[in-house]
Amino acid sequence: MEEQFEAFLTGSDNLVDGIVTPIHYAQYGRAYEFKSIDGTLHLVISRDKRGKWVRVDGTEPYFSGWVDELAEQVAKAKQL
Numbered sequence: 001m002e003e004q005f006e007a008f009l010t011g012s013d014n015l016v017d018g019i020v021t022p023i024h025y026a027q028y029g030r031a032y033e034f035k036s037i038d039g040t041l042h043l044v045i046s047r048d049k050r051g052k053w054v055r056v057d058g059t060e061p062y063f064s065g066w067v068d069e070l071a072e073q074v075a076k077a078k079q080l
Contacts (some may be wrong), residue, residue: 009066016041021030032074045070
């Protein structure tokens with residue numbers, strides 16, 4: 001499985017620094033879990049049956065744009 005990597009999500013006031021870990025999520029299979037360094041944000045994304053990235057778990061509230069932002073960083077990390 002892939003390695004953990006550092007990622008940033010755009011918060012309302014500043015960037016949120018965190019670590020992304022590839023995980024297995026029951027109904028989705030492969031997923032990616034973002035946990036912020038300060039413990040305030042948790043986000044899990046995976047691809048749905050149509051291949052679209054979706055949020056499958058995490059803290060509330062959240063910005064819907066974070067799904068795409070995190071998916072882009074996952075794609076870049078997989079290319080390295």
